[in-house]
Amino acid sequence: MWLYFFKRVLLGVLIVLVAVSLLYSMIHLVPGDPVKTVLGPRASPELQAQIREKMGLNDPLPVQIVKFIGRVAQGDLGEDVFKRKSVNIIVFEQLPHTIYLVLAGIGWAMLVGIPLGCLSAIYRNSIIDRIAGILSVSCIAIPTFVVALYSVLVFAVTLKWLPAIGAGDGESLRSYLVHLILPAFAVGLGWVGYLARLVRASMLEVMGENHVRTARAFGLPERTIVFKYVLRLAILPTITLIGMSIGILLSSAVFTEIVFARPGIGRLIYDAVTSRNYPVVMGSVLVTTVLFVVSTTIADLVNALVDPRLRTDK
Amino acid sequence: MSGDLEMPKATQMPGTWQIFLGSLKRVVREPLGAMGLVLVVFVLVSALGATWLSPYEPNKIDIKAKLQPPSAEHILGTDQLGRDTFSRVLVGGQIALKVSLISIGLALIIGLTLGLIAGFGPRWLDNSLMLLFDSVRSFPTVMFALAVVTLFGPSLTTVMIVVIVTQIPIYGRMVRSQTLALKDAEFILAERAIGAGFFRIIGMHILPNVVGPLLILASMDIPFVITIEAGLSFLGMGVRPPTPSWGTILNDGYSYIYNTPWPVIAGGIPVILTTLGFTFLGESLRDVFDPKLRKEI
Amino acid sequence: MGEGNVLEISGLNVEFSTERGRLKALRDVDLTIPRGAIVGVVGESGCGKSTMINSIIGLLAHNASVTAGSIVFEGSDLLQKSERELRDIRGNRISMVFQDPMTALNPVLSIGTQMIDIQYRDPINAEQKKARSIDMLKRVGIPDPGSRLDNYPHQFSGGMRQRIAIAMALQAEPALLIADEPTTALDATLEVQIIHRLRDLQHSMGCSILFISHHLGVIAELCDTVIVMYGGEVVERGSVRDIFHRPSHPYTEKLLECDPARIAETTRSLPTIPGEVPDLANLSRGCIFAERCDKSVDVCRQQAPVDREVGDHHWARCHLCGDQAR
Numbered sequence: 001m002w003l004y005f006f007k008r009v010l011l012g013v014l015i016v017l018v019a020v021s022l023l024y025s026m027i028h029l030v031p032g033d034p035v036k037t038v039l040g041p042r043a044s045p046e047l048q049a050q051i052r053e054k055m056g057l058n059d060p061l062p063v064q065i066v067k068f069i070g071r072v073a074q075g076d077l078g079e080d081v082f083k084r085k086s087v088n089i090i091v092f093e094q095l096p097h098t099i100y101l102v103l104a105g106i107g108w109a110m111l112v113g114i115p116l117g118c119l120s121a122i123y124r125n126s127i128i129d130r131i132a133g134i135l136s137v138s139c140i141a142i143p144t145f146v147v148a149l150y151s152v153l154v155f156a157v158t159l160k161w162l163p164a165i166g167a168g169d170g171e172s173l174r175s176y177l178v179h180l181i182l183p184a185f186a187v188g189l190g191w192v193g194y195l196a197r198l199v200r201a202s203m204l205e206v207m208g209e210n211h212v213r214t215a216r217a218f219g220l221p222e223r224t225i226v227f228k229y230v231l232r233l234a235i236l237p238t239i240t241l242i243g244m245s246i247g248i249l250l251s252s253a254v255f256t257e258i259v260f261a262r263p264g265i266g267r268l269i270y271d272a273v274t275s276r277n278y279p280v281v282m283g284s285v286l287v288t289t290v291l292f293v294v295s296t297t298i299a300d301l302v303n304a305l306v307d308p309r310l311r312t313d314k
Numbered sequence: 315m316s317g318d319l320e321m322p323k324a325t326q327m328p329g330t331w332q333i334f335l336g337s338l339k340r341v342v343r344e345p346l347g348a349m350g351l352v353l354v355v356f357v358l359v360s361a362l363g364a365t366w367l368s369p370y371e372p373n374k375i376d377i378k379a380k381l382q383p384p385s386a387e388h389i390l391g392t393d394q395l396g397r398d399t400f401s402r403v404l405v406g407g408q409i410a411l412k413v414s415l416i417s418i419g420l421a422l423i424i425g426l427t428l429g430l431i432a433g434f435g436p437r438w439l440d441n442s443l444m445l446l447f448d449s450v451r452s453f454p455t456v457m458f459a460l461a462v463v464t465l466f467g468p469s470l471t472t473v474m475i476v477v478i479v480t481q482i483p484i485y486g487r488m489v490r491s492q493t494l495a496l497k498d499a500e501f502i503l504a505e506r507a508i509g510a511g512f513f514r515i516i517g518m519h520i521l522p523n524v525v526g527p528l529l530i531l532a533s534m535d536i537p538f539v540i541t542i543e544a545g546l547s548f549l550g551m552g553v554r555p556p557t558p559s560w561g562t563i564l565n566d567g568y569s570y571i572y573n574t575p576w577p578v579i580a581g582g583i584p585v586i587l588t589t590l591g592f593t594f595l596g597e598s599l600r601d602v603f604d605p606k607l608r609k610e611i
Numbered sequence: 612m613g614e615g616n617v618l619e620i621s622g623l624n625v626e627f628s629t630e631r632g633r634l635k636a637l638r639d640v641d642l643t644i645p646r647g648a649i650v651g652v653v654g655e656s657g658c659g660k661s662t663m664i665n666s667i668i669g670l671l672a673h674n675a676s677v678t679a680g681s682i683v684f685e686g687s688d689l690l691q692k693s694e695r696e697l698r699d700i701r702g703n704r705i706s707m708v709f710q711d712p713m714t715a716l717n718p719v720l721s722i723g724t725q726m727i728d729i730q731y732r733d734p735i736n737a738e739q740k741k742a743r744s745i746d747m748l749k750r751v752g753i754p755d756p757g758s759r760l761d762n763y764p765h766q767f768s769g770g771m772r773q774r775i776a777i778a779m780a781l782q783a784e785p786a787l788l789i790a791d792e793p794t795t796a797l798d799a800t801l802e803v804q805i806i807h808r809l810r811d812l813q814h815s816m817g818c819s820i821l822f823i824s825h826h827l828g829v830i831a832e833l834c835d836t837v838i839v840m841y842g843g844e845v846v847e848r849g850s851v852r853d854i855f856h857r858p859s860h861p862y863t864e865k866l867l868e869c870d871p872a873r874i875a876e877t878t879r880s881l882p883t884i885p886g887e888v889p890d891l892a893n894l895s896r897g898c899i900f901a902e903r904c905d906k907s908v909d910v911c912r913q914q915a916p917v918d919r920e921v922g923d924h925h926w927a928r929c930h931l932c933g934d935q936a937r
Binding site for chain 1: 445452455464467521544550566571579585593
């Protein structure tokens with residue numbers, strides 16, 4: 001089992017390395033001078049020479065990649081050419097906002113999605129189940145940014161119940177939370193659907209297993225069986241699913257932040273892209289990718305930890 | 315037990331056409347499938363017929379008629395330049411479908427090829443390809459698209475290339491696992507024993523097993539790709555103005571959301587209908603083709 | 612209802628609605644379990660044993676329906692009871708032990724939790740419930756039960772898990788214990804231990820046991836009376852002696868013939884019964900065993916046989932047996 005852990009973590013590291021290399025190498029795919037690509041058209045010749053030196057753009061590509069990885073490993077993600085600030089600092093300054101958004105989104109999705117899935121499984125094939133099923137699929141299908149736009153339209157513009165822009169006045173927690181409501185709603189809506197479906201399928205599977213039959217044969221009340229005997233087992237795949245979908249969550253967060261003009265990685269990237277500020281873009285993408293790989297690796301490891309112990313013989 | 319040699323009904327293999335019709339019937343029987351099919355047909359028809367169905371030139375500017383709510387002249391109202399939203403929506407749909415079908419089609423073909431190579435080829439090749447696939451998949455697609463756009467500039471082609479590259483692993487992985495599973499199956503070994511050629515094995519055994527799941531994957535992929543295109547265009551990273559895209563319609567509308575809600579409503583509804591339609595259809599296709607549920611055909 | 616009978620099944624008919632039509636899973640099944648007796652059920656897979664058990668405890672699948680018959684337990688018909696009444700009886704007056712010990716227990720709850728949970732009906736406090744569980748574990752032969760109560764199922768071997776299952780079943784001192792092939796998944800030495808343990812417990816508690824198995828040796832050793840099932844029908848029933856020494860139904864004879872344990876000389880190939888189990892959705896008019904029976908005559912294929920008495924409390928459903936019809 002430890003061998004599996006080791007291999008899996010190693011694979012994760014390998015994936016990150018390849019991803020980082022890809023990201024870096026893309027600079028060279030652009031026709032023209034890579035320095036101009038990185039710095040954009042407005043850089044001065046002195047700056048160009050400096051960067052060329054620093055990035056070792058005269059070295060062969062594999063050497064460049066290795067050097068870059070070395071820098072990243074030490075925490076140096078490069079420098080923002082316009083603000084002369086370390087990309088590191090810029091990215092990690094904005095990251096918390098995105099993380100709060102993602103957590104809030106997945107939080108409310110769990111609060112609604114898991115009970116919905118439970119009910120669907122208990123009352124399988126009833127009217128509740130069928131409606132919940134269609135709603136779940138719909139939630140999954142509709143793009144997050146469209147949900148974001150429509151919620152602004154309905155709740156902010158038309159009903160004027162909630163604010164549409166920003167993250168609050170920067171002072172009070174309450175203001176921050178109020179500004180978090182609509183964005184979290186948009187990010188989490190798709191997840192309500194995923195979770196409801198997964199919990200339903202998982203519960204139905206567990207309910208068909210022999211130990212549930214035993215529990216029934218001993219006359220345990222249905223409520224005990226569902227909550228104590230079934231749900232506890234059925235919830236496990238959910239945890240791993242959440243871990244694996246951080247990637248999708250991050251993408252939704254990007255759009256949501258832009259629609260709501262919230263601070264965060266999404267906003268950061270958007271501004272950087274429009275100003276052709278590649279170091280910032282690359283740094284942000286790197287951070288999010290690493291987050292993604294880490295979370296999927298952890299999810300896989302949790303899965304393996306929980307699985308062999310339980311699935312003894314089937 | 316009958317003594318004659320007549321083949322019992324259950325073991326006669328139905329033709330491909332019967333399988334197709336039979337599946338279609340089962341898809342329509344479920345409300346989800348029926349709804350999905352109707353929506354998809356509706357979207358496809360309006361996209362194909364966009365040029366004929368549009369009452370106006372989608373890029374025709376008419377400042378005097380700007381930001382109007384729906385009326386007799388303009389079914390969905392007008393945008394900030396007085397352009398007819400309905401026409402723009404129709405043409406936008408054409409673009410959305412074109413982008414998704416071409417990108418998915420190419421990703422499918424390339425993925426299929428790579429998957430076969432990974433399955434049949436040497437171990438090291440398989441491992442390298444899988445590592446490459448995993449790495450590409452580790453980028454959140456939108457992030458990756460943004461990085462590429464930063465370097466290469468925004469354009470529809472850029473978006474399509476990003477989509478193709480990020481979707482190849484999905485199809486590649488599936489084909490690869492099917493190939494690996496079937497490669498050592500007894501009937502394949504039997505075929506090779508009688509000297510069957512490589513392409514015959516692929517054509518007769520691998521492909522038929524892979525086609526169903528591939529189609530299901532593709533149909534589930536279409537809404538995703540449409541979302542990506544609309545999303546990136548919304549950010550200004552995709553389609554170049556003045557070409558209409560559902561994303562640009564939404565973006566334009568968003569700037570004026572406090573003036574009039576109509577462009578946003580009009581731009582969002584086709585996205586919702588299309589994504590719902592294809593997702594419903596894909597879901598019911600998957601239910602129909604899921605081997606666990608399939609008892610007899 | 613006979614005075615000393617814990618369970619009386621009369622004329623039970625159960626059908627399933629499936630895509631292929633109505634499956635007649637049980638037809639005119641009769642079964643009597645006297646108080647304190649051990650009744651064995653012998654039959655191949657698909658003979659209807661599981662359906663019969665599920666009918667007794669009321670856990671038939673949604674597409675199953677009882678079309679005729681009664682199951683009288685301690686004076687009242689179980690088929691007429693509500694779900695709540697049945698739940699009161701399950702694990703209390705009627706308990707079960709299942710075939711596969713590896714999957715029968717919930718993997719994420721300790722065995723103590725599970726054993727105490729099923730005592731939820733009893734008005735005693737937690738300490739007493741715990742003590743009762745520990746005592747029961749001791750009686751089935753689990754060493755050091757006090758500390759093992761907190762262990763999880765996967766920390767026990769298959770044989771231990773089956774003992775735990777028996778402990779759980781007998782905890783409430785039920786009137787009837789249904790054991791569905793409890794030793795099939797265990798090796799021979801374990802089987803012997805469990806069977807002896809079961810017999811001892813039965814003697815001290817005085818409960819009745821319905822013991823399903825296809826291991827004829829165990830049936831012979833443990834049971835007082837035996838029923839033989841085939842294709843959804845009870846083809847023969849009688850005392851253990853009668854069934855094993857004076858088998859009347861051709862199927863029973865064949866079963867005994869094919870039992871590897873009874874074969875006197877070493878041989879290269881074991882005898883089997885030719886043919887396949889019947890399709891319960893498409894039943895013919897005649898005897899259920901006619902196709903595979905080497906003694907069958909014309910009437911066997913044309914007319915379904917009724918139960919005929921072939922001895923004292925010994926019945927066989929065959930045209931060729933006995934002289935009086937029931």
